[in-house]
Every structure is written in C-alpha cells, then in structure tokens.
Amino acid sequence: MVRPNLIPPTSIRPRPPPSPSLSGLLFRSIRSSPASTPALTPRGRLDHPHHFRPQPRLRLQQLRPISSSCPSSSNSKPSTTQTVLGREYKVDDYTNVPASILKRLTPNPDLPYKPNHPLQLLRSQIESHFGSNYHPMASPFPVVTTTLNFEDLGFPDDHPGRSPTDTYYLNRQNCLRTHTSAHEVETFAKGEQRWLLTADVYRRDEIDSSHYPIFHQMEGASIFSHEDYRVGGKVQTEVEEMESRLSRSKLLEIEDEVDLKMAGDYQKGHDPRMAALAVRHLKATLNGLVLELFGERHRFETSGGATGSQAEPLKVRWIPATFPFTSPSYEVEVWFRGKWLEILGCGVVMERTLERANVEGKLGWAFGLGLERIAMVLYSIPDIRLFWTEDKRFLDQFQTSTGGGAKRTSDGGLITFKPYSKFPPCYKDVSFWLPQTSTTTTSSTSPSSSSQGQGTEAKSSSSSSSFHENDFFEVVRDTVGDLAEDVVKIDDFTHPKTSRRSLCYRINYRSMDRNLENEETNALHSKVVERLVNELKLEIR
Ligand code: FA5
Ligand code: MG
Numbered sequence: 001m002v003r004p005n006l007i008p009p010t011s012i013r014p015r016p017p018p019s020p021s022l023s024g025l026l027f028r029s030i031r032s033s034p035a036s037t038p039a040l041t042p043r044g045r046l047d048h049p050h051h052f053r054p055q056p057r058l059r060l061q062q063l064r065p066i067s068s069s070c071p072s073s074s075n076s077k078p079s080t081t082q083t084v085l086g087r088e089y090k091v092d093d094y095t096n097v098p099a100s101i102l103k104r105l106t107p108n109p110d111l112p113y114k115p116n117h118p119l120q121l122l123r124s125q126i127e128s129h130f131g132s133n134y135h136p137m138a139s140p141f142p143v144v145t146t147t148l149n150f151e152d153l154g155f156p157d158d159h160p161g162r163s164p165t166d167t168y169y170l171n172r173q174n175c176l177r178t179h180t181s182a183h184e185v186e187t188f189a190k191g192e193q194r195w196l197l198t199a200d201v202y203r204r205d206e207i208d209s210s211h212y213p214i215f216h217q218m219e220g221a222s223i224f225s226h227e228d229y230r231v232g233g234k235v236q237t238e239v240e241e242m243e244s245r246l247s248r249s250k251l252l253e254i255e256d257e258v259d260l261k262m263a264g265d266y267q268k269g270h271d272p273r274m275a276a277l278a279v280r281h282l283k284a285t286l287n288g289l290v291l292e293l294f295g296e297r298h299r300f301e302t303s304g305g306a307t308g309s310q311a312e313p314l315k316v317r318w319i320p321a322t323f324p325f326t327s328p329s330y331e332v333e334v335w336f337r338g339k340w341l342e343i344l345g346c347g348v349v350m351e352r353t354l355e356r357a358n359v360e361g362k363l364g365w366a367f368g369l370g371l372e373r374i375a376m377v378l379y380s381i382p383d384i385r386l387f388w389t390e391d392k393r394f395l396d397q398f399q400t401s402t403g404g405g406a407k408r409t410s411d412g413g414l415i416t417f418k419p420y421s422k423f424p425p426c427y428k429d430v431s432f433w434l435p436q437t438s439t440t441t442t443s444s445t446s447p448s449s450s451s452q453g454q455g456t457e458a459k460s461s462s463s464s465s466s467f468h469e470n471d472f473f474e475v476v477r478d479t480v481g482d483l484a485e486d487v488v489k490i491d492d493f494t495h496p497k498t499s500r501r502s503l504c505y506r507i508n509y510r511s512m513d514r515n516l517e518n519e520e521t522n523a524l525h526s527k528v529v530e531r532l533v534n535e536l537k538l539e540i541r
Helices: 099-104 118-133 180-189 234-248 272-302 351-356 371-379 384-388 392-398 469-483 518-536
Strands: 081-084 087-090 135-138 143-145 169-171 174-176 194-202 214-225 253-255 315-323 326-336 339-349 362-370 426-433 484-494 501-509
Touching: 087 169, 099 469, 118 194, 118 214, 118 272, 118 371, 180 194, 180 214, 180 351, 180 362, 214 272, 214 371, 234 272, 272 315, 272 326, 272 339, 272 362, 272 371, 315 339, 326 371, 339 351, 339 371, 362 371, 371 384, 426 518, 469 484, 469 501, 469 518, 501 518
Parallel strands: 135 194, 253 315
Antiparallel strands: 081 087, 143 174, 169 174, 194 214, 214 362, 315 326, 326 339, 339 362, 426 501, 484 501
16 A cells, blocks of 8 residues: 555644634635526535524434544543544543444545555546646544644634534544645645645535545645746746646536636735736646546547446536635536536635745645545446445456556456446435424525535535434434435425424435345334434434
C-alpha cells in the first residue's frame, strides 16, 4: 500500500471566537437558476437557504459501552472514555458515534489505496493527471479537533453542519472529520503549496444510492505568491496553456455562466485582478480534470459504444455555492442517470485560512471532490454501498492491465461495471407520531434545520423541535447496516385538531449480494421499530 505522506495527529487548540462577519453566511449552496426558482436536489427536493436554530438533540444509545479497535488497558471506566484507533477520548454530552461506525474505523478505511479497487484507480488517475507539481498525501487518522474541522475554516458556532444531528462527535472537542478541508490549515502550515490529500470522511446523512455515512474525499489546492500573478507571469502562463488545451478538445460541453456575486464575490483583501486570475486557473484546472476523467468515456458512449447502457451526452455544469472557507465558491455537477449529481466544491481560499497557517503573501484556490460520486459516474456503479463489498464479482471487474491509474481493463476496454445481480427489493413502511415536546411544528417544505455539505447537500426538514431525520436514518443504518438500500419519507401529516404530526418512511431492504427472505426482513424491521420507540421515543401508529 502506498501512503505517500502521513499527516501527524492533530492537536487541540483553543477555540477562537467565531468571525462576526461570517456568522450570517449560509452553509448550503444557494443555487440560482436563471429564473431564480429554487433548484432541485438530486432527490428532487427543494434546496433552501436556511436559518439555523439550535435544537434539542436526541442521542443514540449515547452512553452504552462502545466497541473499540484497541481496547483500553483498564476497563474500570467503560462509559466515561472511548478508545479510537489507540487514542482515548472522554465521553460527554456530544458523544454520538454509533458502534456501527466505530467498527468501521478498524482497520482504518483505506479503499482509495486498496489494489484494483475503483477508488484506488480513480485516486491514482487523478494524481497522475495533476502530475509532479502537486504533492499527493493521505491522512489516515479520522479524528480531528473541531477547531480544525470548523473554527479554522470560519464555520460560525451555530452553523448547522456542526450540529450533532449532522456530525459524528467523539466529544465536544473532537469529531470524525466531515471533510478533507479539515486538513487545509495544517497542510498549508507545513509549507505545502500545491497538493492533493485523500481521506475518509464521515457524515450523518440520508440513506440512498449516492449517500453513505463514510465516504472519501480528495482535497486539492494550489497557492501562488503575488509575484506569480504579474502580467505574463507563472499563473497567467499556466492558465493560457490549460485553456488552449481545453479549447482544442471538443469532447465535452461544460456549462459555466456563474454570476460572480452569486458565488460570493472576490474577497475584500484581494486584488480583483489577481483573484480573477486565480478563478480562471481554478476553472481551467478542474475543467481539465473533468475532461481527463470523463472525456474518453463520453466519446465512447456518444458513439454508441456503451454496451447495453443508455448512452447519454455527458453534461457538466458550474453553479455558484457558499462555503465559509472560500470566496468566490462553486460546485460542479455531472448529469448522471437522469439527475444532476454534485461531484465537487471549490473556490478561492479565504485569507483567514492562510493567516491561520502563517502563510503570507499568497493567493490561490482549493477544491474538495467526492471520490465515490465520480467513480459511480465513471464506471457506472449504481449504488454507493458497492464500494464496500468484498464480493469478487465486483472487485474482479476493476482488474486493470497496468495497475494504478489505468482506465482500461486487461483486455483493453474501458472499465464499465456490469451488475452481477439485482435481488428483489423488500419495502417496509413505518409510521409514527413525533414526540409531543415540540412547541412549533414546521412543514417539510420549510427551511431545513440541517445541512451537512461543508457544505451543500440538501436535507428534507422534519423539524418538530426534537426530531431530526438523520437520527432516524442512523437507527436504520446502525440496525441493518448495508441492507437498507434507501429510505424515503412518503407521508407527512399534521392532525387538524390535535396538531400532532406524524411521518411515514419507507425503508427499502435489499442486499447487494444475496436474496433477503421476507422473514429476515421482518425481523430486521421489527428491530428498527423497537429502537425507534426506545431511543427516539417515537410512537408507532
Ligand atoms: C465539502 O465537503 C467542501 N469541503 C468542499 C470544498 C473544498 C469546497 C475546498 C471549497 C474548497 P461538500 O459538502 O459539498 O463540500 O462535499 C464535497 C463532495 O463530497 C460533494 O460534491 C460530493 O461529491 C461528496 N459528498 C458529499 N456528501 C456525500 C455523501 N454523504 N456520500 C458520498 N459523497 C458525498
Ligand atoms: Mg456540496
């Protein structure tokens, strides 16, 4: 296994006060379609800007003894500390990592380094594309301080992404990193200027074919000294080279008409000419990456070469976004299986990030991409759970002729996943009344109380003040693991007289590897229902 460079454990630093100028920032991207209608998320929900109000939290078996990778030498205080990969963490009122996630930390997930795994192929293809100018790194230890994950990056204290409904906390000071941007400050502080960093990240999120609580991101960044931005200097030369290479290639059509103001505008401290050049460099770099990753496949599919799959033209679009640590900010989406799939977020690095890293006189950009999402599009992998399977029928399809970085199978074809089985789904519904602790009840189309996306994934809001649907999803995942293919809310009802609210979710049970008997599904479903009653205090209808 190649681990080019390991980042040392993060240290706990005092929390600086949140920047008042950022406290009003929205976490979720604000998608402005030309007609200024709210954009639909991949799941067809409205993606709202939202105003976050902290809410009482629900705990999943918060203080139960937790399994650990390296058992603590003393078992005298099992409920006050927990050990993660050999390090001890004090349990407190924020602790919310369920056993099903802790188990996955052993061994440290490293799919992007597993030979002939699709994520390994993709990581090395991206690293080779960027070439020797960019230093590839990994960061195997998944726990970071909240300072690194949030404060250093300008997330205000009441930012929804910080809520325990969205983030896995070991305790108030430490969490499972929710994005690779958590390593920006320390990486810049080490003097790295052009780098790529791959790591596993963790989020409490919905359950469907493109969301998983553990996934992998690659962070990339490039910063230049002010001198490099002079007319005819290094940045301009690189931009012109990349742009002319892109315009020579007619393979892809990339839609990019983002309004600068919608993307957050240039930062006050930046010379607008330099910032504009940084944006051009960012866009040319990432459009070049999109072309590298999807160009050949696009040609193959549009020339009718895709065996059996519906050949569709590849569409890529740039949209404005909001991240507390970049401005202007963007997201890139790819049209996949009839919907827009967001594959990365990016922008011009905030001055604050470089100040925290003690880097002076530099300006540049960063991006964070979801490896699974790109691999799904690239190799036609229909379900994000497949990345975790040990089934040879999956893994054998990613054997390449030349190993890392190759896009071709041993017989020279483009790698395209061929589903080996599709066992029948088994739907089970669960309807329940929300606990009557709520003072206000908002409808499901009101602004969400939650957003992870560091951040922009849309969430459906189910905001009775003590219910968050991520808690519901967590119970499902923690009970049935990968046997839940997706979970969809199918009913939301408020009783006209009592104002009590009830919700109904449909859980789709399906194994990727075998047939699930109805009896087994019933037993699983009963366990889920039991935990909903005991842990979330829901009243089943
Ligand atoms: C971020 O995480 C930012 N840190 C990205 C960034 C880096 C912006 C540097 C600016 C500068 P976001 O939450 O949108 O952004 O996630 C980035 C990508 O991760 C998404 O585009 C998507 O491809 C992937 N992703 C997000 N949530 C999930 C999930 N639950 N499962 C799989 N992939 C996900
Ligand atoms: Mg996003």
